[in-house]
Amino acid sequence: NAGVMQNPRHLVRRRGQEARLRCSPMKGHSHVYWYRQLPEEGLKFMVYLQKENIIDESGMPKERFSAEFPKEGPSILRIQQVVRGDSAAYFCASSPQWAKNIQYFGAGTRLSVL
Amino acid sequence: TQLLEQSPQFLSIQEGENLTVYCNSSSVFSSLQWYRQEPGEGPVLLVTVVTGGEVKKLKRLTFQFGDARKDSSLHITAAQTGDTGLYLCAGLVTGTASKLTFGTGTRLQVTL
Numbered sequence: 001n002a003g004v005m006q007n008p009r010h011l012v013r014r015r016g017q018e019a020r021l022r023c024s025p026m027k028g029h030s031h032v033y034w035y036r037q038l039p040e041e042g043l044k045f046m047v048y049l050q051k052e053n054i055i056d057e058s059g060m061p062k063e064r065f066s067a068e069f070p071k072e073g074p075s076i077l078r079i080q081q082v083v084r085g086d087s088a089a090y091f092c093a094s095s096p097q098w099a100k101n102i103q104y105f106g107a108g109t110r111l112s113v114l
Numbered sequence: 115t116q117l118l119e120q121s122p123q124f125l126s127i128q129e130g131e132n133l134t135v136y137c138n139s140s141s142v143f144s145s146l147q148w149y150r151q152e153p154g155e156g157p158v159l160l161v162t163v164v165t166g167g168e169v170k171k172l173k174r175l176t177f178q179f180g181d182a183r184k185d186s187s188l189h190i191t192a193a194q195t196g197d198t199g200l201y202l203c204a205g206l207v208t209g210t211a212s213k214l215t216f217g218t219g220t221r222l223q224v225t226l
Binding site: 004006031033035042043044045048055056058059091093095100101102103104105106107108110 | 144145147149154155156157158159162164202204206212213214215216217218219
């Protein structure tokens, strides 16, 4: 079952450290999306990427957050100098080119900032 | 501003009962998805509806997309304990690229 794979599942960081979250899309999917789910809140869109391109980053915080989807390898969501407010579940989804609305989600990475 | 409002927020019923969850918006959606999310896991796609008035059935689950494509409902017949979970609607607002807007969620608990 080659679904959307995210790692790590759990990540603990101290304030000021960097967090790197990885996402491998489903086989054959070239579109990747990152969403954040804060405690007791709904899922919020962060960024949409295709291979080597950021298509829509309207949901990304202006500072400390970046995302990439290189030609080879997984998509990476990077959070620099983490703060306690970054603690959340980060979900990656992927879709095929022909049906971008049909997004399949990974199990998520739960980031805890101490 | 929450684009998609779900109701009820919480629902606790006994096995065998029927229930309906609603997803409402003032925006028009080009498509709408329903997901179910278990604790500690990611949302699992249940269905996608794209045409106004569309009805889709998935075993005991019936999904309907409103004629104006602004609302949707999920009806579960004869609920089972395995239906317990968080139900999320998510839509693509017409004219946007591919970012899903998620509803507020309905937490369903089915007990024996």
